[in-house]
Amino acid sequence: MVIMELRDLHKDFSGLKVLFGINLLLQKGEKHAIIGPNGAGKSTIFNLITGKYTPSQGKVFFKGKDITGYLPNEITRMGLARSFQITNIFRTMTVFENVRNAVLSKNNARLDVFSRLSKMNGIVEETERILSQIDLLERKNEMAGELAHGHQRAMEIGLTIATDPELILLDEPTAGMSTEETKEAIKLIERVSTGRTLVIVEHDMEVVFSLAHRITVIYYGQVLASGPPEEIRNDQRVKDAYLGEEKE
Amino acid sequence: MRNSTPLRIVIGIAVIVLLLFAPRVLTIVQIRMANEIAYFALFAVSYNFLFGYAGLLSFGHASYFGLGAYTTALSLKHVAGMPLLASIALGGLVGAAGGAIIGFFCVRRKGAYFALLTLAFNQFLWATAWKWHKVTGGEDGIGKFVPKSPLNLGIATLDHNQVEGMYYLTLTVVLLCLAAGWYLTKTPFGNTIKAIKVNEERADFLGYQVNRSKLLIFTIAAFFAAIAGSLFALFQDFVATSSIDLGMSTQVLFMAFLGGTGSFFGPILGAVIYVYFTDWVSSLTNRWEFILGVLFILLVLYFHRGFIGLIPTKVKAIFVTQKGS
């Protein structure tokens, strides 16, 4: 079943054209990686999917519905969530409160002026469940902004899955991580993406090849190649255009 | 925090009992001052819902205070036998409506744009109040609309003398509103507002409807400000353009900052200090507003956490859950 379709997406920013007709079909449950050199347009694609920008041309379909031009909060409530390349958490709230924000949203309690927050046991349970999934339960009362980088990145992923999305978009989740941290991150991502569809933008080829069922290569705003990892690995065009940045 | 709750309740009850028995020991002048502090405290807390909690800096909060004041005055003047509580409720509703309309235009904007929009709308309402002589009395205002004691509240009658009766009415309404406001900060919506203030973009991407939420808190703040305005009208028995002008918008700003915008109770302290201080200074000189302005600048430069910063941390911890601003 196709969960997402990108149909002929173009994007230009006041004269600077970044995407030249992106087409992509995403199957439900798939783990899909998008790779490509910097500036190729990968983050722009994310921003178009998640509603931060509107495409200059083309459409985005999610679960069969045309979501082109929808606002980020509307798209999230439909079951899609994204993480940010530069950690974008609630720095002056605790780890617990961070995840709880997402859980409250998922449970449609955003405008609830009647319930007592501290008495909402279901919310507390769900929040703690997610915290243990991302291994941050023991740190639940620490200030999110004071966590170590690796934990903040885990927090970033935690916020993304806490709304229980069907489709997760991770934007360079292992950016700035050491080899050790990356290994942990891969395990975390595998764990949290079970039963969900995953799209991940990455530079680290180890991450890409351990996780992805299919890879799409973006090059100067266009799809250069798309297929299973082995195919991409051996694709001459890909080799020519993009000398894979292997992490040391 | 959890084990300070019984202590909080005890202190809260003690304060309320004290306030209830105060008229027995205070002079008329002091009771009147307490009355003034009460509605200004509500006004300042309502302001802080916008600034301290939602991060929205408003320069036109007197719009709703004034709407409440004028509505109450007009309803009492033109509707014979209007119960006081009804006139207050009506004032609150009109203020809330004003908040919803003005808020609709303002909340989509950020920072300076938002602040000046609130100022512009406030000026518009002030100019309307000033020009619409027929209804508002223009500069001359509306006066002598409060019925004499016994005060008919609608659901009850207050038998005390005028000053005491008004004091109890104000105190009760203010305490109820403050309790409701305090409760609001403990609800999921209260958390929504905090989350939006801390990281609006992420809240948006988590599914929060940012503009709608801001509009809701704006309307709620306007509602409480209008109630305060209604109580002001009843206390003064006179409403003119001074209840809706920039001076009034500035006063509530001062009060909130004076006390401290980082907590729920800060603005209450601010109202207390402000009323005493202006009472004292205005008896010394005509230029008390100038002095206030200078103090405000000094406050912003050197002391922006407000006077609540002077209270020892242990004492604070009982009441004040810092909002981490």
Added chain:
Amino acid sequence: MELTMSTLLIYALHGLVYGMLLFLVASGLTLVFGMMDVLNIAHAAFYMLGAYFGYTVVLATGNFWLALIAAPIAVGLLGALVERYFLKKVHIHGHAFELLITFGVFFVIGEVVKWVWGNFPRPMDVPSALAGSIKFIGLTYPFYRFFILFFALLVLAVLAYVFFKTRLGMTIRAAVSDTQMLSALGINVPRLFLYVFSGGAALAGLAGVVAAPFLSTYPGMGLDMMVDIFVVVVIGGFGSIMGAFLASLMIGELQSFGILFIPQLALVFQFLLMALVLISRPTGLFGEKV
């Protein structure tokens, strides 16, 4: 009043004159905002002070031209003080505090004006050299208003020259785009801010002196101007000089004809227009940055 062609023309001219005055004040505000990201609420207070200083100089010396020089300098110096000792200090606490401090300054200046000059209007005579009226196309129009018009255009021409043809102007334009880059190039950005801020203040002060014989000095003139130029910037779009220019003329004409046709509701039209723009084109007619 008979609604003749000449009446309409006269009101149109009033609107033009006021519009140019608005633009003179609004451009300083927009420039400071564009460069320092600070919406200086005290800007209109500087305008008011300029008017009052001008009034005082004329009262003391009888010399309008002296006032035209002395008042902006005084206001410019005040602007420098405000920037250095208030604005700069508060900068680290964020935009809200910058707004609060400029608001505080606006308020205090308002109180000082009431204190020193009284809480009532003080009309100022048009300087005798510029008094009288001009007859043209069958109209009689006060010469002084033409003076305002041309003076405003002159000042703006000078500013445009400085902006586009001098090194200082180039630096300022670069600063509007990217202050960090400038800093990296070794330009003393804090000093630049100081100059531009006090220059903006002086410009507002100059507008005040020129406006005084036209509008008379009164304690509410700061607030009135603040609201007017804010409406101008909303309609024209933040950061757009062309937008500010067109919006200024629009507001000038709207107020002028509003007073002519429906004096009671003159203010309403301005706000309705602003509300309309806010709904239909939130970034203003020409604006991009908000």
